[in-house]
Amino acid sequence: MKLAFLGAATTVTGSQFLLTTARARVLVDCGMFQGSPHESERNRLGFAFEPAALDAVLLTHAHLDHCGLLPLLVKEGFRGAIHATHPTVELARLILLDSGKLQVEQAKDRVEWIERRARRAEREAKERGLDHEAAIRAHPAEIETEELEPLYDVADAERTLEHFRGLGYGRTVEIAPGVRATFHDAGHILGSAIITVDAADAEGDAPTRIVFSGDLGRPNTPIIHDPTAVLDGADYVLVESTYGGREHEPGDEAIRLLAEAVQTIAGHSGVLLIPSFAIGRTQEVVWVLDRLLEAGRIPHVPLYLDSPMASRASDVYRAFPGYYDEETRRLLETGETPLDYPGAVVTRTADESKAIKFKPRPMMIVSSNGMLTGGRIVHHLRDLIDDPAAMILFVGYQGEGTLGAHLQAGARTVRIDGAERAVRCEVRSISGFSAHADESELVDWLRHFAAASRRPRRVFLVHGDPEAEIALERRVRELGLEPYRPAFREEVELS
Template sequence: MRVHFHGAAGEVTGSLHEVEAAGKRLLLDCGMIQGSPEAEHRNTEPFPFEPTALDALVISHAHIDHIGRVPLLVKRGFRGPIHAQAATADLMAIMLLDAASIAESEAERGNRHRRAGEPRLLPLYTRDDVNAAMAQVRPLPYDTRKAILAGVEIAFREAGHILGSSAVELWADGRKLVFSGDLGPKGTPILRDPAPIDAADLVLMESTYGDRNHRERADTIRELGRILDEAWRDGGNVLIPAFAVGRSQELLYWFALHADEWNLSRWKIYLDSPMAAKVIGVYQRHHELFDPPARAAWAHRPSPFTMSNLHVAQSPQESIAINQVERGAIIIAGSGMANAGRIVHHLKHNLSRHEAHVVFVGYQGEGTLGRRLVNGAKWARIHGRDYRVNAQVHTVGGLSAHADQQGLIEWYGHIEGHPSLVLVHGEDLAREALAGEIGERFGTDVTLARPGMTLNVGGD
């Protein structure tokens, strides 16, 4: 068995790993590269392998940096099965259709303004391409070992990152490869904790927060309540960039749980996402994946998705209307890194207001507007125009959907024999810190994946 590393190998987006085993070739994830315009342009480049030569694709979870190029892979000739956990399969269609719609709209907008002689812009893929890709998806439940190709078996284990997120166990050639996908922290509301893995010959593990530990979640929730109180006194709006799957649902969970304590009835809460209602529907259909407290909460009180002052904006007109509200609005909108989506338009209308507050509740990738704002930028360029940043910017780190350094070490530490480890999905400072800690604690051989690198599993 051999692993070729193509994406998320020194960065936190574009997950893409190729496995050769039992005479077959398969992919682990096929994610979108996100960040600066230069980084995102790499999505248009040819894959570093021939799509028609692949036999299968295995998906860890439904975030765009792990699935965003799946329709492009199919468009370029991949015809094999796409295996995903059942909830992930439901979310994939929603996420990919939204990505295609955005790509089509941006191409149309660009073509309206292109100069004479410039080539016509084409979307990376269309909604028809998404539908073609989804026809190849094969849903699988958790904890079921299944042969997906002759001589190749997989099983999905709970990863605790978003609904349906999975660590992948893969058996072939007498060896076992484990791919963590993205791991969540213990105690995330709604989700179950990551499942322990018993053994492996090689582990590919994410390292997004490999160099730091999160604040206690309880402290973070108290901070969020204080920010909302401060924002109400200042008389402005609160903008929260958040991905439509995972973070948005967690925020609504905390809002519902603390509605009285935080006096949330005075606010209008907007979930501004064309995906929101559909994603909520997936959550409602998969109660069996909730942790016990969430199942109990759903059974004995109204769902967080049905709060009386929650407004789900689906149409562009509904989204535009929110910008007429100058105070008293909590606006949750994608994307989570503020590099695209409806949150960008709300930032245009609020960044220059001293009374406004912007709250970042997740990782901000290099080259994104979110990273620049977190780093204290005084000006923000949006759609070709510069906006002065007068709003108060907050970073609330304890709500991360990724395990921190200690969580990653604990998850890896459960694996018998502490096998060889490859760190993926992390920037170098984070990976180097985590490699040092794990190497010192367990004596493990730790490799930092690089694009183009190939490793043999088990030294064969």
């Protein structure tokens, strides 16, 4: 029995793990690499296996870095079932259809950019008195090999949706010969799952148990349940390490900091720009803003929800109240609407989005994406980056090399669409709204495995940058467990 780490190994994105037994091949997650251009290039490496040979896919949740390459998998021959919770199926529908559209648009934009560059080069050659052939000979020693074709399109995404099979938490299903899977609530976003896999090489063999943490949420996060404690042990554990070596602010402190930011921009007719991931983070931020307003801790500042994806995702959240925690359920029973901020304006079109800058101040804008690597948030950033009355408030993880990470680190100039811009707006961060467990919370989750009679032989540290994995490695050893940091595309024998 072997386990291959085909993504999220010494990096935070591209989650993809292949379990191979004598009788089956099962893929856990099939995520897209995101963040810096270097990371995104890995999406074009090709799969390290034959998609048609897979028996099944298990999907932990509907974020793009966990499900974004599923349409490519189907396009290249996968014909099996994709197992996920019912909310994940619906959220993945939104994510994948949108991604298919975006893939095509980005490829078109790339072609148009090359054509503009060619026209500019021709114009400059004429200005220098060079003919066409001379201009070719004068071209520097360089080549660009970036693919222009989209990874997949909307039709590929639609075909992928036919492969999804929804299931509930706590239900064990046989997904391939000798392989059974059970989904537990991971408390990360709606429908997110920790997946326990019991796999046997041969009929009658005692199964090997592997627990995949997926992305673990935080205790006491609004709307959804806390991460499930796995009490019956495992032979192997894969645990995310996004925030290894770091601690979040306590929840109450995060809420206080958000209230303080709203009060600040309200006091001088400013703009609060919150980059936020469409699924999970946006719903949580709106929930907290609604609670702060209800409690009288902030004034009513107009809110613009400028993310069609976030709006559709909120509709999915409303469709699955059975997945809410007790506090949110009680609020709904008393007639409250905690997923809605009073008077919030949902912008549907690009023109409506661009018109926000002309609206009266003060105002708040929540827009995607959360790392400033694309989406409507970019044109808001372009409008506000040099505005001293504006504040950018980060409420989530910023991947290494992203514009968001540079701003968090104190960059005073940035390049937006090729133009250098001074950073004159205020930049703040709140880590307490993270949908990922911090180091102490990860250790607390792992502590149950250390106390179980079935103790893991090895704990694989995944879904983290090298520094985070190294930091968490020490804490895992302190629990008396054996940590291991797999390399990208490394295959490990499970004894």
